Amino acid sequence: EAGVVQSPRYKIIEKKQPVAFWCNPISGHNTLYWYRQNLGQGPELLIRYENEEAVDDSQLPKDRFSAERLKGVDSTLKIQPAELGDSAVYLCASSSGRGRETQYFGPGTRLLVL
Amino acid sequence: AQTVTQSQPEMSVQEAETVTLSCTYDTSENNYYLFWYKQPPSRQMILVIRQEAYKQQNATENRFSVNFQKAAKSFSLKISDSQLGDTAMYFCAFMKHRGAQKLVFGQGTRLTINP
Numbered sequence: 001e002a003g004v005v006q007s008p009r010y011k012i013i014e015k016k017q018p019v020a021f022w023c024n025p026i027s028g029h030n031t032l033y034w035y036r037q038n039l040g041q042g043p044e045l046l047i048r049y050e051n052e053e054a055v056d057d058s059q060l061p062k063d064r065f066s067a068e069r070l071k072g073v074d075s076t077l078k079i080q081p082a083e084l085g086d087s088a089v090y091l092c093a094s095s096s097g098r099g100r101e102t103q104y105f106g107p108g109t110r111l112l113v114l
Numbered sequence: 115a116q117t118v119t120q121s122q123p124e125m126s127v128q129e130a131e132t133v134t135l136s137c138t139y140d141t142s143e144n145n146y147y148l149f150w151y152k153q154p155p156s157r158q159m160i161l162v163i164r165q166e167a168y169k170q171q172n173a174t175e176n177r178f179s180v181n182f183q184k185a186a187k188s189f190s191l192k193i194s195d196s197q198l199g200d201t202a203m204y205f206c207a208f209m210k211h212r213g214a215q216k217l218v219f220g221q222g223t224r225l226t227i228n229p
Contacts, residue, residue: 042219105159
């Protein structure tokens with residue numbers, strides 16, 4: 001079974017530029033998470049989807065961050081415009097969604113904003 | 115709000131030794147889940163072991179075992195017969211049984227296994 005797929009693996013951009021990250025969850029997993037991991041810290045949740053619905057986006061900086069999960073499968077996380085402080089690893093995870101299932105993580109996208 | 119604390123930023127042991135990583139957490143919940151995740155330099159977060167708070171028996175997975183002390187809110191990970199491939203960041207994480215299904219992570223412990 002294929003794991004969570006993320007692309008790109010690395011992205012370097014200049015501040016004020018837009019950037020987008022893509023995630024394909026494990027087949028059949030209807031819950032999808034985006035986490036941000038700053039250097040030397042544990043991941044923190046940005047947004048959680050149940051199918052197409054964003055059920056927890058309380059930690060998403062909505063002035064510059066947006067996310068979508070069309071058709072309840074793949075998801076895209078966007079930052080526009082990027083700031084220096086957005087440099088981090090962005091992790092996508094998925095679970096089967098019955099509320100008590102383990103979350104499986106993708107390899108992450110390392111973003112560097114110059 | 116729940117918090118997770120890992121008091122050991124770094125640890126280093128020799129190959130084949132046993133090592134214990136510490137984790138404490140704070141919550142008012144009675145039912146919850148605790149996890150240890152491993153993150154090697156490749157960055158892929160890999161589940162090591164999972165414990166359900168309502169189970170008194172400590173979880174084990176091959177060389178990995180936990181010491182879950184619910185009253186003390188402590189959840190340590192023991193790695194027996196450590197191997198070079200165990201070198202990684204280890205994160206302790208908490209998740210509520212009900213409500214927001216998000217993982218709350220500790221700061222991590224960097225474990226190095228020396229040959």
